[in-house]
Amino acid sequence: MSALTVHDLSVDIGARPILSDIAFEARAGEVVGLIGPNGAGKTTLLRALCRLIPARTGTVVWDGHPVDRMDARARALTLAYLPQGQTVHWPLSARRLVELGRLPRLGSLGRPAPADAAAVETAMTQADVAHLADRNVLNLSGGERARVLLARALAVEAPVLLADEPTASLDPYHVLRIMGLLRRSADQGRLVIAVMHELGVVTRFCDRVVLLNDGRKVAEGAPKAVLTPERLREVYRIDPANFAGLSPA
Amino acid sequence: MVDPMAGESRRAPPLLAILSAVIVAAGVVSLMVGPAPLSAGAVFAALTGHADPVISDIVLQIRAPRAVLALLIGAMLGLAGAALQGLLRNPLADPAVIGTSSSAALGAVIALYFGLAKSFPLALPLLAVAGALAGLLGLLPIARRGEGPSTLILAGVAISALAGAGVSLALNLAPNPYAVSEIAFWLLGSLTDRSFQHVALAAPLILVGAGLILWQARALDGLALGEDAARSLGFDLDRVQLMLVSGVAVGVGAAVAVSGAIGFVGLIAPHLVRPFTDGRPSRALAPSALAGAALLGLADLLVRIIPTSSELRLGVVTAFLGAPIFITILLRGSAGARSAR
Numbered sequence: 001m002s003a004l005t006v007h008d009l010s011v012d013i014g015a016r017p018i019l020s021d022i023a024f025e026a027r028a029g030e031v032v033g034l035i036g037p038n039g040a041g042k043t044t045l046l047r048a049l050c051r052l053i054p055a056r057t058g059t060v061v062w063d064g065h066p067v068d069r070m071d072a073r074a075r076a077l078t079l080a081y082l083p084q085g086q087t088v089h090w091p092l093s094a095r096r097l098v099e100l101g102r103l104p105r106l107g108s109l110g111r112p113a114p115a116d117a118a119a120v121e122t123a124m125t126q127a128d129v130a131h132l133a134d135r136n137v138l139n140l141s142g143g144e145r146a147r148v149l150l151a152r153a154l155a156v157e158a159p160v161l162l163a164d165e166p167t168a169s170l171d172p173y174h175v176l177r178i179m180g181l182l183r184r185s186a187d188q189g190r191l192v193i194a195v196m197h198e199l200g201v202v203t204r205f206c207d208r209v210v211l212l213n214d215g216r217k218v219a220e221g222a223p224k225a226v227l228t229p230e231r232l233r234e235v236y237r238i239d240p241a242n243f244a245g246l247s248p249a
Numbered sequence: 250m251v252d253p254m255a256g257e258s259r260r261a262p263p264l265l266a267i268l269s270a271v272i273v274a275a276g277v278v279s280l281m282v283g284p285a286p287l288s289a290g291a292v293f294a295a296l297t298g299h300a301d302p303v304i305s306d307i308v309l310q311i312r313a314p315r316a317v318l319a320l321l322i323g324a325m326l327g328l329a330g331a332a333l334q335g336l337l338r339n340p341l342a343d344p345a346v347i348g349t350s351s352s353a354a355l356g357a358v359i360a361l362y363f364g365l366a367k368s369f370p371l372a373l374p375l376l377a378v379a380g381a382l383a384g385l386l387g388l389l390p391i392a393r394r395g396e397g398p399s400t401l402i403l404a405g406v407a408i409s410a411l412a413g414a415g416v417s418l419a420l421n422l423a424p425n426p427y428a429v430s431e432i433a434f435w436l437l438g439s440l441t442d443r444s445f446q447h448v449a450l451a452a453p454l455i456l457v458g459a460g461l462i463l464w465q466a467r468a469l470d471g472l473a474l475g476e477d478a479a480r481s482l483g484f485d486l487d488r489v490q491l492m493l494v495s496g497v498a499v500g501v502g503a504a505v506a507v508s509g510a511i512g513f514v515g516l517i518a519p520h521l522v523r524p525f526t527d528g529r530p531s532r533a534l535a536p537s538a539l540a541g542a543a544l545l546g547l548a549d550l551l552v553r554i555i556p557t558s559s560e561l562r563l564g565v566v567t568a569f570l571g572a573p574i575f576i577t578i579l580l581r582g583s584a585g586a587r588s589a590r
Contacts, residue, residue, distance in 0.1 A: 076483030087475035092528040
């Protein structure tokens with residue numbers, strides 16, 4: 001079974017260490033939640049996994065292949081990345097936006113093949129946005145746009161999907177919907193690593209979590225094993241007794 | 250073989266056809282108008298080599314290079330504008346934003362100031378191209394130091410300001426009023442009295458510039474999702490920026506070298522065509538180039554048709570044409586880049 005192995009990963013931004021000695025392993029078929037308070041280094045870790053920022057030390061290996069020795073195209077085809085926020089700069093239709101996920105296969109001058117159109121259709125069906133195909137994404141609701149952007153990341157057909165807060169600022173219904181999509185996508189054999197904040201959702205949808213605090217890994221394992229009341233107090237600085245809605249139970 | 254991802258751009262072919270028709274019409278009329286008006290038949294005879302030598306010279310030696318340059322330069326400006334708006338994800342970007350126009354103008358002004366253009370006519374365009382490349386060499390190291398479009402824009406502002414100061418210095422120190430007016434008039438832009446030598450100088454550079462831009466078209470699409478997403482799709486954005494900015498500098502530098510600085514074409518051509526495209530920045534490139542060619546072709550016709558006491562300058566006409574068109578686009582609220590979040 002394919003696995004992503006992260007070994008001794010340290011990342012500096014400028015002279016400031018952001019991540020120190022991060023190590024974990026995640027396997028295809030899993031949904032792994034990257035959790036931790038704001039500023040813990042979750043987004044930096046996700047970006048370092050797909051080399052959007054260079055690591056000072058350490059390695060990221062997918063299926064025996066070091067990610068930083070892949071060329072940009074091979075890397076793009078291995079790790080699909082769904083950034084935080086819903087940045088879309090031009091009034092594209094949903095279909096045109098999802099097609100952008102095929103750019104790593106096309107390169108600068110390649111011609112789209114029937115396989116590309118098929119991948120776009122599949123991704124749109126999976127994310128349940130096929131009926132929005134001709135709508136301008138700038139006119140969609142936040143929940144609809146989140147699904148279209150997820151379809152874009154799925155259309156890459158990469159074995160690893162890195163999603164940075166895919167459910168940020170969505171209503172509970174859409175949070176469950178997006179998480180359901182990620183779950184299904186993992187069940188089909190992908191590895192999904194997602195930065196998450198809603199601990200209840202994490203407990204429900206993630207196979208395992210990696211808890212970060214202050215640039216270091218604090219714990220790793222099944223959500224309920226990691227999110228103990230002591231850790232919530234220590235790392236998240238909340239008293240689980242007073243915030244029933246936030247606790248993983 | 251059917252292109253499954255381009256199939257639905259139903260409105261694109263008529264747009265390209267309409268723009269091409271305008272360009273052909275502007276080109277033909279451009280060969281007819283001038284101090285000695287010619288009929289379409291006479292122009293046709295000259296083009297096919299059956300006219301008397303005087304008419305043949307007027308059409309082939311005087312008017313044809315001017316028409317070719319108007320279309321070529323307009324196309325380059327339109328293409329550069331669309332590329333920069335895509336790269337910077339900013340609908341206000343135009344070729345002036347990276348300082349190319351100003352630094353090319355400075356090169357030309359140096360040629361005028363030192364009287365080099367009188368002894369060797371091609372000194373002016375050659376120095377203008379050199380100026381554009383010098384501006385590019387100044388721009389790139391600054392632009393590479395930061396991330397995101399704002400560093401590039403600010404670097405362009407700095408280069409423009411420096412080149413503008415150089416032009417002001419030349420005007421300031423000009424030995425006599427004639428030198429001042431020669432420089433000032435050149436800066437307003439014109440295609441009067443250009444020859445096929447100018448075409449031979451500008452065309453290869455414009456083709457190289459356009460080639461560099463078109464090569465990076467897909468990266469512009471990727472950038473629609475922001476820089477991180479574009480990089481995660483496999484685009485090396487440093488390289489993309491280097492190629493696009495170099496393409497604009499070489500192509501627009503050559504254009505400015507021949508015609509003087511011509512504003513507004515690069516800004517409005519992308520806006521004119523964008524509503525008829527599917528929104529992808531790559532799909533605005535070719536139509537924007539055609540729209541630029543059509544605009545400049547028509548503007549250069551107006552320069553010759555409108556009767557004025559002294560010669561109307563091309564840059565003046567494009568600004569008078571461009572500003573109202575731009576305001577109309579803004580009022581219609583279809584200025585293109587609206588960002589979600």
